[in-house]
Amino acid sequence: MIDWAANVIDSIGLVGVAVLVALENIFPPIPSELILLLTGFNVSEGRFDVVSGIIAATIGSVVGAYFLYAVGRLLDDVRMEKFLATVGKFVGLKQSDVHKGFVWFEKHGNKVVLFGRLIPVVRSVVSIPAGGDKMPLAKFTLLTAAGSLVWNTIWVAVGWGLGDQWEKAGKWGDYLQYVVVAAVAVGLVVIIVRARRKNSPA
Numbered sequence: 001m002i003d004w005a006a007n008v009i010d011s012i013g014l015v016g017v018a019v020l021v022a023l024e025n026i027f028p029p030i031p032s033e034l035i036l037l038l039t040g041f042n043v044s045e046g047r048f049d050v051v052s053g054i055i056a057a058t059i060g061s062v063v064g065a066y067f068l069y070a071v072g073r074l075l076d077d078v079r080m081e082k083f084l085a086t087v088g089k090f091v092g093l094k095q096s097d098v099h100k101g102f103v104w105f106e107k108h109g110n111k112v113v114l115f116g117r118l119i120p121v122v123r124s125v126v127s128i129p130a131g132g133d134k135m136p137l138a139k140f141t142l143l144t145a146a147g148s149l150v151w152n153t154i155w156v157a158v159g160w161g162l163g164d165q166w167e168k169a170g171k172w173g174d175y176l177q178y179v180v181v182a183a184v185a186v187g188l189v190v191i192i193v194r195a196r197r198k199n200s201p202a
Contacts, residue, residue: 005035006038008020009039009042009047013047014048014052015056017056017060018056018057018059018063019060020035021035021056021057021061021064021152022061022063022064023064024060024064025061025064025065025068025124025127026064026068026124032123032151033155036057036152036156036159037155037159038159039057039155039156039159040156040157040159040162041160041162041163041164043159043160044159044162044163050160053156054149054152057148057152057156058148061144061148061151062148064124065124065127065140065148066127067127068124068125068128068131069128069130070131071128072128072129072130072131072132073131073132073134074131075132109129109130109133109135110139112126112130113127113130113147114143115147116147117144117150118147118150123148123151127144
């Protein structure tokens, strides 16, 4: 993966950065941290400047987010709720719980899209409920670009600072992802417990 990403950037430069980041948004298993660290390394090698690297990465983030946003727009609320409920039943969630999640997103969607861009895995999938909620495209673009700009700047700067030692920082992204997965798991357990207590007879 690293060698392939390095070859893409070596071949087409900033366009390669944008393409790789866009793909990372569509396919979350691709580690954005490594791509951004690699971008920073290329800055340290003088292949392009840091501002151009960050801008290219942010453009890629927005383009990739558009794809998942479109998926959300194509699915109506009923279909999306049924789909998520089907997946959620494996952890004890019912369709009513999913519906409550959509109601919550309607109230806090702006913050979720903005700050969700700073959380591994979440930064990609958050585009789907934004599309499903039919968030105005201009607003979605602004929030996605703003959150992505912060995320991209941090990791590109780290890669730039570390130079040829940039791969060592990739472990930070792995640890951060583990923390996020654990937090999501805990959150699901809390939701399930609360739902069951509420529905259980007194």
